Amino acid sequence: MIWLDTLIQGLLLGGLYALFAAGLSLVFGIMRLVNLAHGDLIVLGAYLILGIGTALGLNPFVAALIALPLMFLLGWLLQTVLLNRVLGDDILPPLLVTFGLSVVIQNALLEQFTADSRRLPVGPIEAKSLTFGSVSVGVMPLITFASAILVILCLNWIFYRTAIGRAFRATSDDSVTAQLMGIRPRRVFALATGIALVVATIAALYLGARANFDPSIGPARLLYAFEAVIIGGLGSLWGTLIGGLIIGVAQAFGAALKLEWQILAGHVAFVLILLVRPRGLFPRAHD
Amino acid sequence: MSALLKVNDLTAHYGDFQALFGVDLALEQGETLAIIGANGAGKTTLMRAITGIARVTAGTVTLNGARIDPLSAPEILRAGIAMVPEGRKLFPSLSVEENLMIGAHARKGSGYWNMERVCKLFPVLAARRHQPSTSLSGGQQQMVSIGRALMSNPSVLLCDELSLGLAPVVIREIYAAFPTIRESGTSIVLVEQDIGQALKVADTVHCMMEGRMTLSGRPAELSREAIHDAYFGITQS
Numbered sequence: 001m002i003w004l005d006t007l008i009q010g011l012l013l014g015g016l017y018a019l020f021a022a023g024l025s026l027v028f029g030i031m032r033l034v035n036l037a038h039g040d041l042i043v044l045g046a047y048l049i050l051g052i053g054t055a056l057g058l059n060p061f062v063a064a065l066i067a068l069p070l071m072f073l074l075g076w077l078l079q080t081v082l083l084n085r086v087l088g089d090d091i092l093p094p095l096l097v098t099f100g101l102s103v104v105i106q107n108a109l110l111e112q113f114t115a116d117s118r119r120l121p122v123g124p125i126e127a128k129s130l131t132f133g134s135v136s137v138g139v140m141p142l143i144t145f146a147s148a149i150l151v152i153l154c155l156n157w158i159f160y161r162t163a164i165g166r167a168f169r170a171t172s173d174d175s176v177t178a179q180l181m182g183i184r185p186r187r188v189f190a191l192a193t194g195i196a197l198v199v200a201t202i203a204a205l206y207l208g209a210r211a212n213f214d215p216s217i218g219p220a221r222l223l224y225a226f227e228a229v230i231i232g233g234l235g236s237l238w239g240t241l242i243g244g245l246i247i248g249v250a251q252a253f254g255a256a257l258k259l260e261w262q263i264l265a266g267h268v269a270f271v272l273i274l275l276v277r278p279r280g281l282f283p284r285a286h287d
Numbered sequence: 288m289s290a291l292l293k294v295n296d297l298t299a300h301y302g303d304f305q306a307l308f309g310v311d312l313a314l315e316q317g318e319t320l321a322i323i324g325a326n327g328a329g330k331t332t333l334m335r336a337i338t339g340i341a342r343v344t345a346g347t348v349t350l351n352g353a354r355i356d357p358l359s360a361p362e363i364l365r366a367g368i369a370m371v372p373e374g375r376k377l378f379p380s381l382s383v384e385e386n387l388m389i390g391a392h393a394r395k396g397s398g399y400w401n402m403e404r405v406c407k408l409f410p411v412l413a414a415r416r417h418q419p420s421t422s423l424s425g426g427q428q429q430m431v432s433i434g435r436a437l438m439s440n441p442s443v444l445l446c447d448e449l450s451l452g453l454a455p456v457v458i459r460e461i462y463a464a465f466p467t468i469r470e471s472g473t474s475i476v477l478v479e480q481d482i483g484q485a486l487k488v489a490d491t492v493h494c495m496m497e498g499r500m501t502l503s504g505r506p507a508e509l510s511r512e513a514i515h516d517a518y519f520g521i522t523q524s
Contacts, residue, residue: 180372
C-alpha cells in the first residue's frame with residue numbers, strides 16, 4: 001500500500017512540475033525560444049503574490065487573481081521590449097539574454113526581499129486532507145493537480161480551437177508565410193509570452209503554498225520544467241503534462257527508497273527516457 | 288487612368304545579391320498580368336518585394352495611388368495584396384480548413400470570397416476540409432494555397448509559379464478557376480515559367496531577365512522570336 005501512496009504523491013507532485021513546464025513548453029513550441037529565466041519568473045510571481053497579499057491583507061488565492069494580469073503584462077512587455085529584438089535564426093542571443101535576465105531577477109529579488117525563505121500563507125486548507133481507504137491525500141496537492149490538468153486543457157483549447165491558436169501554430173510553422181496572411185509574428189510572440197507568464201503565476205501560487213521559496217530557487221524549477229518538456233516531446237502540451245508526472249513519480253519513488261535519492265531519481269528517469277526516446281514521448285510529426 | 292498596382296524603378300536585393308534593377312510594372316483594375324522568365328530572372332524577388340517580404344532598396348510600389356513599399360508584409364496584406372507563394376507553403380500544423388481560415392485572419396468585414404465560395408471554386412477541397420493539409424496532393428495543396436489567399440478578399444492576387452512541379456492536367460484544372468477569380472473583381476499577377484499557360488490566360492505579358500524587364504505587350508502582339516529573345520537573352524540568327 002505504501003507504493004500506491006508513493007505513486008499518488010508522485011503524480012500530485014508531477015502536477016506542480018507540469019505547471020512549471022507548461023509556460024516553457026508554450027513559448028518553445030511557438031517561437032523556439034528556450035527561456036532560461038522561466039524558473040526565476042515563477043519565483044518572481046510568487047513574490048508578487050506575497051507582496052500583494054501582504055500589502056492588501058488578502059489570501060494568496062485572491063492576491064494571485066490580481067497578480068495574473070500584471071504578470072501577463074510583464075510577459076507582453078518582456079517580449080516586446082527585449083526578447084523580440086534578439087529572436088532570429090541564431091539561437092544563441094535569446095539564450096544569453098534570458099540567462100542574463102535570470103541573474104537580474106534573482107539579484108533584484110535578493111535586494112528587495114533578502115535571502116530569507118518565504119511561504120504563501122494559504123490558511124487552514126494547507127493542512128486539510130482527504131482519505132481514500134488507506135491513502136491520504138492533501139487538498140492543496142489535489143487542487144494543484146487539478147489546476148495543472150485545467151491549464152493544459154485551456155492551453156490546448158487556445159492552441160487548437162481559436163483564431164489566435166491558429167496564428168500561434170502558423171507562426172510556429174513558417175513565420176514568413178504567416179506574415180503574408182496578415183499575422184504579425186512579434187505580436188503573436190508577445191501574446192504567447194504573456195500567456196506563459198499567466199501560467200507561471202499559477203505555478204507560483206502552488207509553489208509558494210507547498211514549500212518555502214527564496215530568490216535563488218528559480219534555476220532548479222527551470223531544470224524540472226525543462227526535463228518535463230523534453231520528456232514529453234518539444235511542442236506537445238499533453239506530453240509536457242506526462243513529462244511532469246513522470247518526474248514527479250520518479251522523485252517520489254526515489255525518496256521512498258532513500259530520502260537523498262529524490263532529486264537524483266527524477267534526473268535518472270529523464271536520462272533513461274531520452275535514451276529510449278531521444279525526441280521525447282510525443283514529438284511533433286513535422287519538426 | 289492610373290494603374291491599380293504600380294511598380295516604379297524598383298531595386299531589391301536577395302541577400303547581398305542585387306536581384307532587381309529598376310523594374311517598372313503597372314497592373315490595371317481587372318487585368319490579368321503574367322510575368323515570365325527563366326530561373327533566377329528576379330520574378331520571385333519582385334513578388335517578395337511587392338508583398339514586403341524582400342526589402343526594397345530603391346524605387347516605389349503604389350496601390351491605388353498610395354505607397355505601400357514602406358509597409359510591412361502584414362500591412363501590405365491588409366492593404367489588399369495577397370500572395371500564393373512559390374512552393375504553396377501551406378501550414379503543416381493546420382488542417383485544410385484551418386489553412387483557408389487563416390487566410391481571413393486579417394480580414395475586416397465581408398467580401399465575395401468565403402469558405403463556401405472557395406470550396407465551390409475547388410470542390411475537391413470541400414470533402415477534405417478536416418484533413419491535415421500535408422495529406423493532400425500537390426495540385427490540391429496549390430488549390431488550398433490559392434483559396435487561402437482569396438480568403439482575404441484581395442484587390443490584387445499574386446501567384447508565384449503555380450504550375451511548378453504539377454502535372455499538365457492538374458495545371459489545367461487550376462487555371463480553369465481563374466475566370467471565376469477575375470469575375471470576383473480581383474486583379475491578378477501570375478509569375479510563370481510555363482510560357483504557353485501565361486500567354487493563354489494573361490491580358491498582358493512581361494518578360495524578365497537578370498533582374499530587368501526585357502519585354503512587355505499583349506500576347507497577340509508578341510512574336511515567338513521576340514519572346515524567345517527576351518526570355519533567353521540571345522538573338523536568333
